[in-house]
Amino acid sequence: MKIRDILAKGEPTLSFEVFPPKTEDKYESVEHAALEIAKLKPAFMSVTYGAGGGTSRYTVDIASRLQKEEVTPLAHLTCVSSSREKVMSVLEELKSRGIENVLALRGDIPADGQVEKDYHYASELIGDIRRSGDFCIGAACYPEGHVESANKDQDIHYLKEKVEAGCDFVTTQMFFDNNILYNYLYRIREAGVTVPVIAGIMPVTSKVQIKRICSMSGTYLPARFKAIVDRFGDNPAAMKQAGIAYATEQIIDLIANGVKGIHVYSMNKPEVAAKIRDSLSEILK
Numbered sequence: 001m002k003i004r005d006i007l008a009k010g011e012p013t014l015s016f017e018v019f020p021p022k023t024e025d026k027y028e029s030v031e032h033a034a035l036e037i038a039k040l041k042p043a044f045m046s047v048t049y050g051a052g053g054g055t056s057r058y059t060v061d062i063a064s065r066l067q068k069e070e071v072t073p074l075a076h077l078t079c080v081s082s083s084r085e086k087v088m089s090v091l092e093e094l095k096s097r098g099i100e101n102v103l104a105l106r107g108d109i110p111a112d113g114q115v116e117k118d119y120h121y122a123s124e125l126i127g128d129i130r131r132s133g134d135f136c137i138g139a140a141c142y143p144e145g146h147v148e149s150a151n152k153d154q155d156i157h158y159l160k161e162k163v164e165a166g167c168d169f170v171t172t173q174m175f176f177d178n179n180i181l182y183n184y185l186y187r188i189r190e191a192g193v194t195v196p197v198i199a200g201i202m203p204v205t206s207k208v209q210i211k212r213i214c215s216m217s218g219t220y221l222p223a224r225f226k227a228i229v230d231r232f233g234d235n236p237a238a239m240k241q242a243g244i245a246y247a248t249e250q251i252i253d254l255i256a257n258g259v260k261g262i263h264v265y266s267m268n269k270p271e272v273a274a275k276i277r278d279s280l281s282e283i284l285k
């Protein structure tokens with residue numbers, strides 16, 4: 001099923017994300033985690049794409065496996081480190097497996113700056129996907145602005161370009177203060193971006209994760225969130241519980257304020273996905 005049709009029903013949706021293994025020996029455990037999450041019957045599940053595309057096979061295989069479990073898969077696809085030929089071959093593979101949803105991304109510029117020449121921005125990839133078949137296309141958006149953007153207006157300008165190139169919905173980068181999303185929604189709607197926006201929520205379950213998040217994306221951490229990390233960061237079980245509770249509260253506030261699409265960065269952790277799902281059982285009924 002196409003995600004745009006799921007979203008068009010206008011009901012709140014809960015979806016989860018998994019990432020593929022980097023090596024063959026980890027495939028089985030990742031597949032197992034994905035299937036456990038699939039048992040929660042989310043609206044859809046996304047499968048990320050390894051930087052550089054070297055593990056694209058695993059993304060397609062896991063997405064295909066989810067499809068067999070009757071969970072709608074969303075396969076991520078990046079372009080800046082790939083040739084057009086490689087992108088086209090992945091799209092053909094997705095088509096042949098009946099996978100209809102693609103999250104079109106540029107991908108991060110590698111540290112050595114080495115990129116392929118065919119693509120510079122996600123909007124070019126979106127155009128290619130649109131021309132290559134009947135896909136439902138998603139893209140990324142950044143409520144706090146993308147790290148490379150000079151300012152939020154410029155970022156929103158380029159977001160609009162992605163929508164005009166043919167994307168059907170956008171999923172946000174994680175954020176820990178819902179007011180940032182509400183403000184962003186106002187700004188993008190004012191700029192004429194009308195596609196559904198799915199809020200990306202990251203349950204932070206360890207101190208290490210927080211360090212990674214801060215170093216890579218400069219995400220704003222509210223004082224309330226920092227207090228949790230200060231108090232529980234050195235107690236893994238308590239940090240996990242508090243991180244899940246924080247994410248759940250964020251989701252409840254989003255739904256209460258009319259945000260329909262919730263995507264949880266569940267990081268191959270079925271137990272985290274299950275706890276969040278259970279805490280929302282009545283809310284999502």
Ligand code: FAD
Binds near residue numbers: 049123
């Ligand atoms: P773009 O939309 O191309 O934007 C990149 C930058 O260029 C922005 O600063 C934008 O403002 C600017 N820009 C855009 N168009 C133009 C233009 N025409 N001229 C000048 N500037 C322009 N990475 C992975 O490797 N694998 C994944 O599976 C993955 N999944 C993700 C899922 C989500 C929901 C999100 C939010 C991110 C994900 N990423 C993933 C990370 C993503 O690849 C990086 O954030 C990357 O740096 C930007 O990708 P993009 O598609 O947003 O790029």
